[in-house]
Amino acid sequence: MSLSVLRLGFPPSSLCVSLFPKFLPFYPNAIFHSHSHSHSHSLPLSRDDAVVLFNRMLYMRPSPPIPQFNIILGSLVKIKHYPTAISLSKQFESKGITPDIVTLSILINCFCHLGHVNFAFSVFAKILKMGYHPDIITFTTLIKGLCLRGQLRKALHFHDDAVAQGFRFNQVTYGTLVNGLCKTGETKAALELLKRIEGHSIKPDVVTYNTIIDSLCKNNIVADAFNLYSEMIVKKISPDVITFNSLMYGFCAMGHLKEAIALLNDMKMKNINPDIYTFNILVDVSCKEGKMKEAKIVIAAMVKAGGKPDVVTYNTLMNGYCLVNEVKHANHIFNSMVQNGITPNVISYSIMIDGFCKEKMIDEAMNLLEEMKCKNMNPDTVTYNSLIDGMCKSGRIDYVWDLVDEMHDRGQPANIITLDALCKNCHLDRAIALFKNMINREIKPDRYTYTIIVDGLCKGGRLKIAQEFFQHLLIKGFHMNAPTYNAMINGLCKAGLFDKALALLSKMEEKGGMDKGGTTCWGLAGWLCKYQSGLKPQESADLLLPLGVFLWESVGGYGAESVAKYAMSAKISATISGI
Template sequence: MSLFRSRFLSIPSLFMRYHSHSPRPFSHEAVNAVSSFHNMLSMRPAPPITQFNNILGSLVRMNHYPTAVSLSQQLELKGIAPDIATLTILINCFCHLGRMNYAFSVLGKILKRAYQPDTTALTTLMKGLCLNGEIRSAINFHDDVKAKGFQFQVDRVSVTYRFLINELCEVGETGAALQLLRQIEEEHTDVQMYNTIIKSMCEDKCVSDAYDLYNEMLLKRISPDVFTYNTLIYGFCAGGQLRKAVGFFNVMKMENIKPDVSTFDPLIHALCKERKVKQANSVVAAMIKASVEPNVFIYNTLIDGYCLINQMTKARFLSHTMATRGVTPDVHTYNIMISWLCTSNMMDEAMSLFHYMDLKDIKPDAETYSILIEGWLNLPHYMHAINLLAEMCSNGIAYTSKLDAICNDYNFDDEIEKFMRYKETGGDADFLIASHIVLRNPSFKATGFGTYSLDW
């Protein structure tokens, strides 16, 4: 059924329930507008409807939508017929109030009075559907309007299409967004619409489709911007096509499009992932030469790259020298290095770096503790793991599902049995049994250790 008809409500109930929205505080200007409106209502003969519309429009610009609806109702009670402008103002109000059924009822009123719905009313309705999350209805309405030969407002249509395409991509309807783009008159398409769809395609791992859409932009003489190239570089890097990503970077330079951090980040990440840390450093050098300062994420990627090729000394050096460029290491910087030390069973060095964080006033997070606890359990040194778990809980850091999975990978039953035998000879295995309870009892993990400290 056409959306023109399916959304219409009966007119008598049209104004009844808009008061659910909290009223905005009234400014002096709004009070004067309402007062002027009431004064005009009492005049005989009544002023032209255009004067009432001016006041209603001013209230809408002040976001007093319920007040504008109420005053419109008073017009009709006084026998003053609204014109197309009045009804369009009402549509705008109901769209902002989230009352789309009422907005479409006003459209029905326009058609019933044989008015021609103007481009402003139709564009407002389509945007209202988008704002209220009714994306599919917005597309159906768009198709209905075009099929009936109506037009949308020229100066606002591009904004509305951009919004609609963005919403479609946000909910994973990239194909529908592309289909809508094909229906838009060429003069209303712009780089932002293409960028939104290209980004969505790259996120869906459809990089070849994104590349085709980029070529379509060029054919239509829509100039790609830095966001277009950044998105494609990210898409090709994520898809393991580093050579093509570098190609786009070179195109940017030829087109004199200034790169930013988002241009370099995926390139550096992809190079480090492929253990090409030397080349990644060259990209950082090019980045600095282009007056784009590396941020902490760039440095963390490089540090991770050095760790990946077992050059921990260079990773540590970079973590110290990044501060000279005004970038402070964060907890993730240290987590990267601690993780690689733990993976290499260099637990003493990992703990040393862990304590160095405290000297630098960088608080460890759940990830830091998870890495270290897993490292000690791998050796296995259960007592160190339990001490760290106790410290984590006493510091108010939440026990994570990842840490739960780590602990559940280890079977402490053999250790308990061994220490129980040891206790029969006079030893004290209570601490290990307590450790088992801590690691395996969800309620204990949830409440934490309180003020207890396990010093073994």
């Protein structure tokens, strides 16, 4: 079993072991070049033309050479008509024409692209049964098919089985495995496979390194990614623009703009031209840090270098201006997009609608929504949430319901963000109505939904309704988490109902809803300590002493002494006063 498999913790797999003969000889790739790539010189045919020509050839006597059929099948693969290629190949065999290794390899490719890996392996078994020798392209296609389905364990074992039979793989195959590992989050296993490749005297190419560097950067392991880049330089593997883009993205995501700029200078020294993505990364980090002047300088550098800002550039700049509350500047950028030949997308409109709503420019936001509809653009959930939040904050609550209905009509049911906006802006009746509406439309609420409702009712002075709602949830057997309990307990404490808060705290522990840090306990302790001066000494002691014991037993002794101190003080006062 391979070391990479062991690291992944995968059990052995018997996939395809039985398909291999006891000895599968290794044939140099040159032997297969003539057939493996013959279909790459496909005719530029449309699907219909390819089908007509293929069927005409089927009835020719004598039949045309098999490579001629393969060219047509290959042309269909190029235009991604995989089912058609499979269908034609079946007709091919029904006429008694024996497929060759290329035909079968094309079939494997089609099945893998369609996600039918089991069928692909059936064709592979047929290749072996017919006495053909699969080449590196066939093996790599099967490995890629497994990787695309997320079956890395099987891909690695299939690789190991082939190697055990004497087969040798190349950079492309290992690049496929590395890509599959990185896409499934197994970057460490990919790094180990990289070392193993070098042990087989195969020199990994820039694509393989780029794949791992990109994965490391996206997982914020930028130091390791930069070390890998340094390793490339030492091994004289030339980095390309993709290498630098990945590293710059990683550094920018970590807030290390200085290091990202240094990489841009490295690119210049190595005569590697930055692309639109390179500049967009720098524009994005500048905007997120509120450095709009720097963002414009980067865009100017992009234009000077011959680049043209795209919709991503404009969206990033607009969002940056909105973040620094300069919505008028953002609107100017939005209007200049069309003048410069760039069509705004849904994200463009959503950014501007959100910016207008935050500035309470609701009419402008609604005008943009109507403009989207006129252009047959479908507003997404983000667009509607921004509008609903803006409507609530501006007191235009009557329009919210229309938006909620519109969302539902467009197949975008109102979510917890809408509910939260209504609660936070004290539109509790609307929030409750929306909650009932969600239930009626069979939208299943989650625990966050319950927390929003309970918290909103408590903070809005509807404690009795909150208690009834909470009790209803308990009776129905809903499993609530700590935040929901916290919201209810805080509401009870705020109303001075400490005995009920303590009772609910006990129920919370009984139901297994206690949070690990004891936040609920400390919150209740804080309320009790804050208000104990307003209680009679004996009442304060009766409430605080049990809570101190509860804290000690439930979440550890740290901090329980604070509650105990107040409790003992109250107890002494009660004893002295004789109460």
